[in-house]
Amino acid sequence: MSSQSTSIKPLPSEPDDQSADSYAAASRWRLVWRRFRRHKLAMVGLVVTILVYVIAVFGEVIAPYSNSHLNADYAYAPPQQLQIVDTSGDSWDWGLHVHGYTMERDPETLEQEFTTDPDNQVPVGFFVQGEQYELLGLIPWDRHLIGPVASDTPMYLLGADQLGRDQLSRIIHGTRISMSVGLVGVGMGFVLGILLGGISGYFGGRVDTIIQRAVELFMSLPTLPLWLGLAAAVPREWGSVERYFAITLVLSLVAWTGLARDVRGRFLALREEDFVTSARLDGTGEPRIIFGHILPSFTSHLIATLTLAIPSMILAETALSFLGLGLQPPTVSWGVLLQEAQNIRVISTAPWLLLPGAAVVIAVLAMNFLGDGLRDAADPYKH
Template identity: 40%
Template sequence: MSTTTAPAAPAQPVKSQSLYQIAWIQFKKHPLARAGMAILIVLYIIALLAGFLSPYSLTEYESGSNRISWSPPTTVHWRDDKGRFGPFVYGLKREVDLETFRDKYTEDRSTKYPVKFFVRRESAPYKILGIIPSTVHLFGVEEPAAIHLWGTDNLGRDQFSRILFGAQFSLTIGIIASLMSIVIGMIMGGLAGYFGGWVDSLIMRVVEVLTAVPELFLLITLRALFPLDIDPLLVMYLIIGILALVGWGGIARVVRSQLLSTREQDYVQAAVSLGASDSRIIGRHMLPNTLSYIIVSLSLSIPGYILTESGLSFLGIGIVEPYASWGSLLKLAQDGGFESISGRPWVLIPGVFIFLAVIAWQFVGDGLRDAFDPRRRR
């Protein structure tokens, strides 16, 4: 009696994964990296929709006797005395504290002002995504009441709105300056590593000069070359250019060292023997090998640029009025002295956002570094 066996099933081909697919899988296993990515998504959505989320414009304030300078955060009530649900606020009564001679604000409970959603305010226009004009805001109250979730500054401007608008400058400058410095660093490092000789020596001497000069001193010196009364938007572009100008040296040095070893590889020599141009060899065959380092370097350099811009604006040589960044808003705490910090703690809220943005980018950078490092993979 003979037995027959079924033919063995053909072996299924193993699907290979690229380096970036493996890195993404490893990145998702990093809890702090996931938390940092979630924080960054929230922050950049806030910056993108700042005009819609803000009840007031960046520079809007009341003049004369109606100005409510340094008012505390507005208390939003969710139930009235009869237990009915619905957010509302009270107006403010201003008095003078005879001990500190500062304005003191208390709630005027004679009138309730309901908080309305999707309010149209012609006095606070903005552009959705910087393109589409709009006057619709997420929430607001009718005048003469006002809603200031994080208080007001010395001119009576809404701190909540200014922090959201400030996110556009602080977060954007970090990304753009990092991208510009990385592009310059890759180009200069690629030229130095590929050509060598006097090109390598010249570029590396420039890098050494940039490294030898203290970065903050160089930034202040370069910024001082321009007049203080120029257009504030031009100031932002100047800051981005200056940050990129002084930050590409370290990237160029690492790219150069990687390309010095890559230059001797067989596929590079084959491209040379086939008559490929120098730009094609550098751009298509050599620089792609540095992308893993570039991605990690980008995520780790952005928080440094955010801190640098905040420091410059804090010193008064960065973003200036009427525009705002987190650093310039934090400067209010210094201008008011210790009394401002102790009596008006809401002026420190921009520092909380700076901390969140920097720590989130650090978490993402650590996650990417571990994901691309085979020795740290989980």
């Protein structure tokens, strides 16, 4: 009689708590991303926002000229049209180029007038050699994404300002300051809002009362006069870097109150939930309960709030700089560029100097669309 051996397969081991939490978090973010992709405007906002921050990081490469490049002979030069083929002659000439300027002075007003000369072609190329700079502040390089092939010929795709500086290059260089002020300011406000709001909502009692009275005090102050007063208190002799951080601090001082109230409400609603009670009975410390259990439960909501808060910071910096109380030249931001364009000459004869306003509108709309999409995707009650 032959005996048949049977092998017993071990039961699959139960996943530990850490792997289960990681799986649940991955599944939650996968659902958020699936709902976010259905929001078409949010996807457009995501693409535009990424492009704006790529321009902010690699501005020296993308800009045709440096921030200090100028040619006074071409003050208020109008925009040039980028062309691929030239049909002005008997035969078509292929090649990326712009038409040069013909300058004449009005005998009555003595105003310099510019007209495009089809016979004067200025060749344009990609990754052309130009002014030297430091890529990311570390690597010396002299290549620019687009620019004139000959360094002695001007190219003003978006026109020139009152000193003959390329408007396109200045808008690109200003992107870094304007977009980073929003990130840094909102980041500082988020640290204060999450920290104070979390402590207030979790512990309650006297701590909650003190923090909420401080929040109400800041919320009772009128925002615009407070910004104007604090920005005007910044000493004029400070350099551009000092003023940059001062304006960022000013903006973040009044940006945390709304988030603190929101986080407090979330903590008040979640601190009595079963998973928090279980963690407390299991001997988990208070910091881990706050930052490891309660806070991750609405992280997606915080990200959506962050995305919606950045545009308001960008607009605040632009408004302060436009009024002359924010950043000052030679620092370049979109608000500084608009401040330099507030005169009758710009409105009547050089409207291209108002293009930084279009950059502000595009960036703010893109981030608002992105924030709306994230908020809808993170809402568990929306399908």
